[in-house]
Every structure is written in C-alpha cells, then in structure tokens.
Amino acid sequence: MTRQLLSAALLAAAMLAAAPGSGFAQEEPEETGNESSGGIGVQILSIGGESPELGTIWIGLDACTADAEVEFRLDNFPTGKQLDVYVGVACNTAGSRDGEGDDCDIIAEGLTLRGTQDQRVMLSAKDIVSIALGTEGCGAQQSKEPIWFLAVDSPGTTAAIGEDSYGSEPLNIDTDPPDAPISIVGGSGENAILVEWRAGNENVDSFEIYVDSSGDGTPLRDSGVEPPPSSSDDGGADEPDPEPTGATNDMCGSGALTVGGSADEVRSLLTKDDLSATATQTTLSASDVGGASAAIAVVALDEAKNRSPLSAVECVFVVPTTGFKDALGEDIPQGCPCSAAGPAQLEGMLPIALALGVIAYRRRRRS
Amino acid sequence: MMRARLALLAAVTLALFSSAPAAAQINEELDSPPRDFSSTEGIALELRIGPFQPDNEAFDRFFADDDGLLLGLELDVIAFRLKDILYLSGGGIVSWAKYKGTAVEEDGTEATEETSLEIFPLSLLAVARLDVLPRKLGIPIILTGKLGYTWMNWSTETGGSDKASGWSLGLQYAGQIGLDLDTFDLAAARVMDEEWGINHSFLFLEVHGFEPTGESLDLGGMSWVAGLGFVM
Numbered sequence: 001m002t003r004q005l006l007s008a009a010l011l012a013a014a015m016l017a018a019a020p021g022s023g024f025a026q027e028e029p030e031e032t033g034n035e036s037s038g039g040i041g042v043q044i045l046s047i048g049g050e051s052p053e054l055g056t057i058w059i060g061l062d063a064c065t066a067d068a069e070v071e072f073r074l075d076n077f078p079t080g081k082q083l084d085v086y087v088g089v090a091c092n093t094a095g096s097r098d099g100e101g102d103d104c105d106i107i108a109e110g111l112t113l114r115g116t117q118d119q120r121v122m123l124s125a126k127d128i129v130s131i132a133l134g135t136e137g138c139g140a141q142q143s144k145e146p147i148w149f150l151a152v153d154s155p156g157t158t159a160a161i162g163e164d165s166y167g168s169e170p171l172n173i174d175t176d177p178p179d180a181p182i183s184i185v186g187g188s189g190e191n192a193i194l195v196e197w198r199a200g201n202e203n204v205d206s207f208e209i210y211v212d213s214s215g216d217g218t219p220l221r222d223s224g225v226e227p228p229p230s231s232s233d234d235g236g237a238d239e240p241d242p243e244p245t246g247a248t249n250d251m252c253g254s255g256a257l258t259v260g261g262s263a264d265e266v267r268s269l270l271t272k273d274d275l276s277a278t279a280t281q282t283t284l285s286a287s288d289v290g291g292a293s294a295a296i297a298v299v300a301l302d303e304a305k306n307r308s309p310l311s312a313v314e315c316v317f318v319v320p321t322t323g324f325k326d327a328l329g330e331d332i333p334q335g336c337p338c339s340a341a342g343p344a345q346l347e348g349m350l351p352i353a354l355a356l357g358v359i360a361y362r363r364r365r366r367s
Numbered sequence: 368m369m370r371a372r373l374a375l376l377a378a379v380t381l382a383l384f385s386s387a388p389a390a391a392q393i394n395e396e397l398d399s400p401p402r403d404f405s406s407t408e409g410i411a412l413e414l415r416i417g418p419f420q421p422d423n424e425a426f427d428r429f430f431a432d433d434d435g436l437l438l439g440l441e442l443d444v445i446a447f448r449l450k451d452i453l454y455l456s457g458g459g460i461v462s463w464a465k466y467k468g469t470a471v472e473e474d475g476t477e478a479t480e481e482t483s484l485e486i487f488p489l490s491l492l493a494v495a496r497l498d499v500l501p502r503k504l505g506i507p508i509i510l511t512g513k514l515g516y517t518w519m520n521w522s523t524e525t526g527g528s529d530k531a532s533g534w535s536l537g538l539q540y541a542g543q544i545g546l547d548l549d550t551f552d553l554a555a556a557r558v559m560d561e562e563w564g565i566n567h568s569f570l571f572l573e574v575h576g577f578e579p580t581g582e583s584l585d586l587g588g589m590s591w592v593a594g595l596g597f598v599m
Contacts, residue, residue: 185479187478187479187480188472188478188479188480189470189478189479189480189526190470190478190480190525190526190529191480191525191526191527191528191529192480192481192526192527192528193479193480194479194480283526283527319472319473319478320472320473321470321471321472321478321480321482321525321526322470322471322472322473323429323470323480323482323523323524323525323526323529324425324426324429324430324468324482324483324484324523324525325482325523325524325525325529325530325531326525326529327424327425327428327429328425328523328531328584332531332533332584333533333535333582333583333584333585334533334534334582334584335519335533335534335535335536335579335580335582335583335584354442356444357409357410357412357442357444358410
C-alpha cells in the first residue's frame, strides 16, 4: 500500500513538472522568431540600434558596411565562466574549433559576463560577416551558419562543451543585393498611371518605386532625345539590362534618377515598400506623379533589406483620358429613380430568392 | 416429453403467425404496379454562363474584345404542373459581368489607364417549360420560353475614379432548348431524386435578349448562354 501511494505521488509530481506554467516546469525562452539550442538562451536584440522584425533575422550589406553593432542577449549563462563566440556548424563538439578544416571560426574569445541572466553582448556586424563568409570585407554572399555562444573555463578551448554551457542562434547573413529590376514600363493616364517591371533575379522580397517629378513643366516628350536603353525595349527578352551607364531619362524628371545610381538624392521621392515580390506592377495617382510627367525607377529589396541598384529610368505622364463614362456624354440616362439601390441590394436579393425557393420547395414536398 | 412437444408446437405456431403478415406484404408489393418514385417538383434551378456584349457604340469603343462572360443563377418556382407535359413557373435571374478596357488619350492613342463597366442584371420572368418529348416520347428535348422584365444595375469607372452608375430597365425574353439527361440514365435520375430530391436535370442552350426602355442607358442586346438545370 505504501509503495502504491509513493508511486502515485511520484506520478503526480512528474505530471506537475511537465505541466506548462507550473512551478516545476522549465521556463521557455522568449519568442524571438529563431530557434536556439543548448542551455544558454540567445536572442538578437538589435542590429545597428534597431530592433529586428519578428521572423527570420538577417544581417545585410548595410549593417556590414556601416559596421553596425549587433546586440545579443544571453540568459542562463553559467557563473564563473568566460564566453567564446564562434560561427559554424556544431561548434559545441570536440574538434570543431581546432582550426583544422572550416567547421567553426572564432568571432570573440574570453569575454567576461557579470551575471547569468539578461547579459548583453555587442559584436561587430562586419566581424561577424567577414568571419562567417571568410572574406576580407562584407563580400557579396549568403550564409546561414549559426552563431555559438560557449561558456568556457579556458578561452579558446577545443574540448566538447556540455549541454548547459552553450547556446546557438541561426545567423542569416546576406550581403548580396538583388539585381536591379528590368523591363520597366511607365504608363500614361489621368487618375491611375501604370508602372510595370520585372524582377532582375529571384532574390527579391519587395520593391520600391521612385518618382522624380518634373513639376508642372511641359513634358519633354517630343524632345527627340532617346531614353536610356532598357529591357522594356527588347520585346520582353529574358536578358538582363546592360551594365548601369549612369544615364538618366532626358524626357522627364529632373535628372536626379540615374540608371544604376542611388535613390538618395531623388527629390519627390515616393517609396512603396509594401509591395511583394510577386506584385510587379502598381499604379500612381496624379498627385504621386506631382505634375505633367515624372521619371520613375524601381529598386528591388531582398529579405535582408539589401537594395538593388536603380533600374532603368522611364517616364510616366499625366494626360487627360477618355473612358467609358466620358464616351456616354453629359446626360447619362439613369433608367429609373432607383439609383439609391445598387449591386449590394441585388446581391442581397439572391439569398432571399433562394430562401423563398427553398420554402416553396419544402411546402410542395409536404403537400 | 409431453412438455417438450407442447413447447415445439407453440414455437412453430408463433413462427407461422409472425411470418404471415410479412409474406402477405411481399405478395402485395409484387402484385401492385411499380411505385412512382419521383418526389414533388417545386422549383427549377439553372446555373448559367455565356458571353454578352451590349449593342452600344461607347461599349464597342472600349470593350469590343471583352465578352464579359455573364454569370447567372436562375430560380423558378413552379406554379403549375401538367404532369409529364408542361411546367408554368415564375422566377428570377441574378447575373453579373465585368468588362475591362483601356482609356484613350485626346489624340486617340491608348493610355495605360483602365476603364471598366460592371453590370448586375436582375430579371423577373414567367417561364413555360415543355417536357412532353422526353416524358412521353423518349426524345430528350425540353423546350422553354421566358418573358419578363430586367433591372440592370451598371457602374463604370476609369482609373479608379471618374465613376458613374445607373439602371437600365427593359423587356427580357429568351428561348431555350434543353437536353434532358434523365432520358439517358433513368437509374441515375432515380438515385438523384431519392438522395437529393432532384427530379430532373438537363443541359441547355438559351438565346436571350434585353430591350431597354428609352429612358435607360442602352445596354441591351442579344446573346446566348449555356448551363445546367435542375428540377427539384
């Protein structure tokens, strides 16, 4: 009887320990969007002072070239130990950090932390990138090898690290900007001016549209100046645009947008960063264009927010147009004084008609 | 021993008496004419799809290449049924079509701006459906005539603005030829009736016309529509 009671008590204790939120349950690490492993909790708090968005956290070219600081938060760090930081594969195992082969490379060694919880570690984005990619500078590559935080007794040790003495975090590095968008087409219209393009390569997450307005000046549409070459002229061939030439489009805009150049100097800047990679067209309003015409160019962004060079520069024109309504003339017959009703009312009649039909059908079946 | 014989006699008698009504019922079912399996017919339903282009000069200018595809749903309530010969019904059709075209600049060149027209016709109709051919003669042809009135709501916009809307009202008429599917597979028709209450099903091709009044925007025209119909 005593043995049964003891077993029941043990079972209850085990269930309590496993129950989420119980005092016995181990605290789960804070949600960061990335999975970490090992006993040390690792979280990327900021890159260049900015908090990363939820989801996959990327270190991009801008952070690297600006040598931004990447701030990590460590929890459950064992007392009395020092911190080594590596990037690579399975850096907690013996032999992975012995310098032979290219398993793991050291980023920082022998750092001292003051406590065990909420410990902040600042690392140089440039150091992380150059070591992870094995390049001198920021390179133009991608890497997804994790970063490892090892609690060690002697810095630089190559011995295996116990489960409670390390933590890792997926490290997504992308310093390879996408290609500039191609096949740019600028449209004309009165209220909705179409802009179309195609992605230069597949490494694209979103786009930005830049508009360099000409103001109210007369569009230079008939100036006879040829626009810079763009793939929109090639009949839709799949070849990418030629190398950036620095040319602008002399038929519109102020000349601030140049092929392959930067958008930093553009006046009347319009950014559309909510476009997905699959949305390769948008419409500008007349106020977006800001005058009779404007030069437009498109920039592609990847997941790491690396920006492509500017695309070819094309023109958009605000011109009076005639649509179906205009073609109907001034006095459009309204048919009846029932214009307060509309499609919504008609849509509403459909379920009513169906309900009436069903009622009639059931009554007939009963009879 | 005596008790055993009495028990056996009682059991046999009970069995005979209990099976007698069932046997009588079986004989009665075998002797009687086949039961009419069909359920009561209350409504007719048509799923409709077909091209439609109004005879309108402005329409032709912008939407000449767009058939729209008029999608529709018709529901008729059967008011009178002359068995295996004729249905007389009253019903309605709700349809929808959208047309897209390109606005033009002052010099007549096409802009990249979109101009669109959306129509939402609602029709109330009297329907006469003649099904004597498949029911009496085994010829799978159903003939239908429709006459009624249509309220067509229309709306247009160019470049997301420059909007207008209104109504176009007028006479609606149609002639339909249907292919009765029951004729080809009576067993399947019976299953559909027993499982779903669908008495008859048919494919159809319909020619329909809309004649708007003089006060309405002229979005009338003739066209055809095809679809699948059910009598339930």
